[in-house]
Amino acid sequence: MFKNLITESTAKSPWLFHINSGSCNGCDIELVAVLTPRYDAERFGFKLAGSPRHADIVVVSGPLTQQSLPRTLRAISQVPEPRCIVTIGSCPQSGNVFKGSYSVMAPLSKYVHVDVAIAGCTPKPEAIMDGLVQATEILKEKRKAWLEAKKNGLKDGPKAETEQEVPAAEDIPASGEEVQQ
């Protein structure tokens, strides 16, 4: 009984964990603006969590510098399944104007599956809100699949095609150019 109550209520309050992987702070400020009284994303139950282990949605901003990439991936791997990965701005999707730099490991989709990508440099708070609402929808479906898999006796949940395992920090080559999919 309690389990049902917990799953139902967690669907209504997805907590965010924000990772800045070398962002210029523009996207970070917009994400914080989303939580201010004017936009008030807490209406949808969003709340910034202090630890990745408490989060449902991971929000990544920044072009994934060489230093921050292993840390970012480690933080993402600590978020319990089912999780939803959201990128804010152009940087985590392509590297933006830093593309081609020796220290930028840009597309996050090379390492993990990105569920929602919010474009803009920086996106408006309204756009971020739209993206996060989309992410909750995806999260709901993922959770459903997860629960069903657990009922069927699969402990690790469903292995969807889109689901990728987060590579360990040691496995990542030093330069972004060498990564092959």
Next chain:
Amino acid sequence: MDLPFVREAVKNLFSRSSCDMYPLKPSEAAEQYRGRIEYDPTKCINCHFCERVCAGGAISVVEVPVEEGTQITRTFDLSTCTFCNTCADFCNTHAIKLTKDYHMIGLKEGDLLVSGTFVKVAKKKPVPPPAEAKPEEKAAPAIKPRDDGKPVQDPSKCVYCGICAKKCLGEALTVDRKEKLWKLDEDKCVSCGTCEEVCPKKAIIM
């Protein structure tokens, strides 16, 4: 006993909420907001200037030869774009526009691409038929730079985009796309070389 903020609390109970209530109430972006790119392939003349000025390399072109000429597909990758408006500024035919639309959310690949396709009709028919005359013709109008250091136009390369006329500091150039006219006012020209530098087709020789 003094109860602080009681008045404030009561006032706030009955005042309007400070929240914008965004998804319920649609909000429009500010004046001159630069959002989703709008590309009009019917206006484009394929001068490649947008790609040259794009800092992030967000614009890509695929050119496929077809019967009538060349099929050109220009793709704008919104996930690489910085929305700096430089491509739209440099577009001489106003084929690129950055709209106020900020709803740019990609759930799958290809969601964040804006592209347009058009067929550029091959130029003039009289050139191909005389097969023998070809080498001669090529040799004859080989354009030589002028002795006085003023620009010369190569009509075979020029697309009459007008960028040289726009950039000319002394307003010495007149370009008319419809009339296929390229005219130099020799008195006004100071031989600065700007036109040669900006020409995307390298049709100006100095």
